[in-house]
Amino acid sequence: MFxxxxxxxxxxxxxxxxxxxxxxxxxxxxxxxxxAPGAVVWLEANFPLPESAPVTASEAQxxxxxxxxxxxxxxxxxxxxxxxxxxxxxxxxxAHHVYSFSKPLSFELPLxxxxxxxxxxxxxxxxxxLGCNIHDWMIAYLVVVDTPFFGQIEKDFVSFKGIPHGPxxxxxxxxxxxxxxxxITALDYQxxxxxxxxxxxxxxxKAQVKAPxxxxxxxxxx
Amino acid sequence: MRDVKTLNKYAPGMPSKxxxxxxxxxxxxxxxxxxxxxxxxxxxxxTDWLQRISSKAYLDFRLQHFEGNNSWLDAGTGHSRxxxxxxxxxxxxxxxxxxxxxxxxxxxxxxxxxxxxEQTSGIEVTELYWQYRPLRKGKVRSRWRLGMFYPKxxxxxxxxxxxxxxxxxxxxxxxxxxxxxxxxxxEGNWRWVIASPTAHTHHKLNASxxxxxxxxxxxxxxxxxxxxxxxHDRQSGWDSSLPFYPAPGVxxxxxxxxxxxxxxxxxxxRPGFYASFGLSRRKQFKAEVxxxxxxxxxxxxxxGQYAWRTRFWHLGAHYFLQSDIELYGQYMSGDxxxxxxxxxxxxxxxxxxLSKSSGPHRLxxxxxxxxxxxxxxxxxxxxxxxxxxFNINYSYYLAPHWKFSAEYQQRRSRQHRRHYRGERRxxxxxxxxxxxxxxx
Numbered sequence: 001m002f003x004x005x006x007x008x009x010x011x012x013x014x015x016x017x018x019x020x021x022x023x024x025x026x027x028x029x030x031x032x033x034x035x036a037p038g039a040v041v042w043l044e045a046n047f048p049l050p051e052s053a054p055v056t057a058s059e060a061q062x063x064x065x066x067x068x069x070x071x072x073x074x075x076x077x078x079x080x081x082x083x084x085x086x087x088x089x090x091x092x093x094x095a096h097h098v099y100s101f102s103k104p105l106s107f108e109l110p111l112x113x114x115x116x117x118x119x120x121x122x123x124x125x126x127x128x129x130l131g132c133n134i135h136d137w138m139i140a141y142l143v144v145v146d147t148p149f150f151g152q153i154e155k156d157f158v159s160f161k162g163i164p165h166g167p168x169x170x171x172x173x174x175x176x177x178x179x180x181x182x183x184i185t186a187l188d189y190q191x192x193x194x195x196x197x198x199x200x201x202x203x204x205x206k207a208q209v210k211a212p213x214x215x216x217x218x219x220x221x222x
Numbered sequence: 223m224r225d226v227k228t229l230n231k232y233a234p235g236m237p238s239k240x241x242x243x244x245x246x247x248x249x250x251x252x253x254x255x256x257x258x259x260x261x262x263x264x265x266x267x268x269t270d271w272l273q274r275i276s277s278k279a280y281l282d283f284r285l286q287h288f289e290g291n292n293s294w295l296d297a298g299t300g301h302s303r304x305x306x307x308x309x310x311x312x313x314x315x316x317x318x319x320x321x322x323x324x325x326x327x328x329x330x331x332x333x334x335x336x337x338x339x340e341q342t343s344g345i346e347v348t349e350l351y352w353q354y355r356p357l358r359k360g361k362v363r364s365r366w367r368l369g370m371f372y373p374k375x376x377x378x379x380x381x382x383x384x385x386x387x388x389x390x391x392x393x394x395x396x397x398x399x400x401x402x403x404x405x406x407x408x409e410g411n412w413r414w415v416i417a418s419p420t421a422h423t424h425h426k427l428n429a430s431x432x433x434x435x436x437x438x439x440x441x442x443x444x445x446x447x448x449x450x451x452x453x454h455d456r457q458s459g460w461d462s463s464l465p466f467y468p469a470p471g472v473x474x475x476x477x478x479x480x481x482x483x484x485x486x487x488x489x490x491x492r493p494g495f496y497a498s499f500g501l502s503r504r505k506q507f508k509a510e511v512x513x514x515x516x517x518x519x520x521x522x523x524x525x526g527q528y529a530w531r532t533r534f535w536h537l538g539a540h541y542f543l544q545s546d547i548e549l550y551g552q553y554m555s556g557d558x559x560x561x562x563x564x565x566x567x568x569x570x571x572x573x574x575x576l577s578k579s580s581g582p583h584r585l586x587x588x589x590x591x592x593x594x595x596x597x598x599x600x601x602x603x604x605x606x607x608x609x610x611x612f613n614i615n616y617s618y619y620l621a622p623h624w625k626f627s628a629e630y631q632q633r634r635s636r637q638h639r640r641h642y643r644g645e646r647r648x649x650x651x652x653x654x655x656x657x658x659x660x661x662x
Contacts (some may be wrong), residue, residue, distance in 0.1 A: 046411055094276070095274075095324060096272075097277065097327050097328060097357075101356050101357075101358075101359075108327060108357055110324070110327035112270065112273035112324065113273050113276070115273065131358075133327070133328055133355060133357055133358075134355075137425075137504070142347075159491055204463075206419075209425070212504075213620075215619065215621070216278065216280075216382060216622050216623065216661035216662070217280070217381055217382050217385070217387065217619060217625050217659070218319075218380060218381055218387055219278075219380055219381060219382055219383075219384070220381060
């Protein structure tokens with residue numbers, strides 16, 4: 001009978017000592033939920049992070065695979081931490097020629113059939129737009145951030161765990177939201193379970209452009 | 223026609239020979255590279271080269287029934303490729319391949335080859351060129367092609383190895399391109415986005431320009447003048463020579479046209495050009511206007527082949543009424559002249575097509591009109607022709623390797639030159655074709 005309050009008191013004490021907890025971030029417009037599958041969210045702490053915070057990214061966070069499959073990039077939008085290795089395996093039986101002229105990373109990578117070239121390290125933060133010189137419609141986005149707190153909205157929210165309390169700048173980016181400019185808000189995080197960000201305009205985020213059906217009887221180069 | 227001889231002195235065959243040999247060499251090196259690399263594969267180092275070669279090919283097995291005049295390929299006055307000699311016989315109508323070799327990122331060697339076992343000539347190299355697509359810098363994307371290739375004017379022939387995606391027999395305009403129009407030169411293409419995707423469409427609105435300088439297409443126009451418009455699917459290659467029957471008035475000229483006609487020859491050493499402007503939005507529409515002028519010196523004559531000054535406007539358009547219903551067409555209007563107006567013809571043709579696809583099924587219909595109007599006064603060389611044709615095609619694509627088609631084509635044409643051969647001017651040509659194409 002006394003166990004539950006005891007646990008609650010214990011949990012409260014624990015959270016106050018560590019001052020870390022979980023946070024759900026949602027997007028909304030005029031009180032309605034704004035869905036944004038694939039939108040990336042990252043939190044930049046405006047204070048020195050305590051040592052217990054995951055300052056160094058785990059190995060999984062340090063590498064990202066952006067496949068070319070069925071003449072599309074997969075995933076369409078990615079977020080990685082600064083210093084990560086990006087792998088571009090070509091799973092198609094056709095050649096690709098991946099390139100980017102974005103400021104943080106400018107490169108070109110000829111990818112012959114079913115090839116996985118050496119990964120590319122991202123050494124500058126920012127937005128990288130990827131294209132394929134052979135297949136015009138192929139576009140993907142890679143956001144490089146210098147913070148351990150980043151995630152991606154699955155449908156209409158993204159959860160962050162183990163965030164130290166304190167003031168943050170929250171950034172949200174999706175190609176169709178806010179005309180492709182990052183939405184930036186300030187949050188003094190003191191253990192709130194949910195934080196809502198208002199988008200300036202209701203949008204219907206477009207899915208990735210579909211590759212035309214591949215047919216042997218057609219010349220896709222025409 | 224006296225100045226023709228004088229001009230011959232200044233139109234040596236040397237450059238054409240050099241280029242022909244260069245092209246033959248390049249063609250021969252493609253398979254040898256492939257072969258040497260496949261041998262090197264066991265060494266484990268050269269596999270990358272194999273990865274750089276890609277190919278597309280098909281075999282077209284045909285069964286057809288034709289009623290009408292004998293084929294022009296068999297000395298007849300009919301305009302079809304197959305005639306009643308081929309009725310009910312299984313034919314290998316076309317063995318076609320396209321080979322691409324990636325030399326460097328964005329840089330490719332491309333060749334297209336057709337073999338028509340049912341016809342006299344052997345292998346036709348219909349395209350052989352180097353293509354370079356530099357990475358986009360700024361807003362404009364460019365593409366360069368150097369070699370022998372089709373100008374990308376055709377709306378129908380967007381299929382594998384320049385086949386039509388809507389049917390077996392091409393429209394009159396595209397058949398003419400297949401017979402005697404090719405760029406042997408340099409073409410630049412520039413494309414840029416003029417409007418971003420809207421709420422209704424995923425795709426950008428693109429504008430595009432083509433500019434080309436070319437040679438080796440001086441005889442273009444002869445086949446339209448002396449044979450007329452056709453609907454078939456036989457593509458001439460670099461070294462093609464086609465059977466040819468000039469009208470009596472020309473056959474009696476001082477320098478008679480050779481019995482075999484060679485469409486891709488340099489005769490006057492003057493380059494031609496074409497330029498285009500187009501707008502397109504993928505899955506929605508495309509409209510492109512071209513101006514073509516081979517700038518031939520129309521008094522030049524060399525080795526039995528005349529130079530024909532041929533120039534025309536071409537408009538191609540393609541519009542998606544719905545995502546699976548396409549309306550498309552091409553229009554050309556121009557003229558051709560030989561021997562300083564000794565032969566002077568106005569050329570005009572237009573077609574409109576409607577195609578509905580549903581999964582693997584496609585049903586297409588095409589109506590067209592094509593005319594040659596003789597404007598010279600040369601006796602016994604009346605090239606007047608006017609004709610209509612109708613084509614309906616059903617195809618079933620059994621992914622990924624097979625496509626089965628059934629097609630009915632009707633041509634009705636009135637051509638004066640048939641009269642010189644003791645035949646009626648008016649001719650009916652009806653063709654029913656069944657095709658099984660294996661793509662690999």
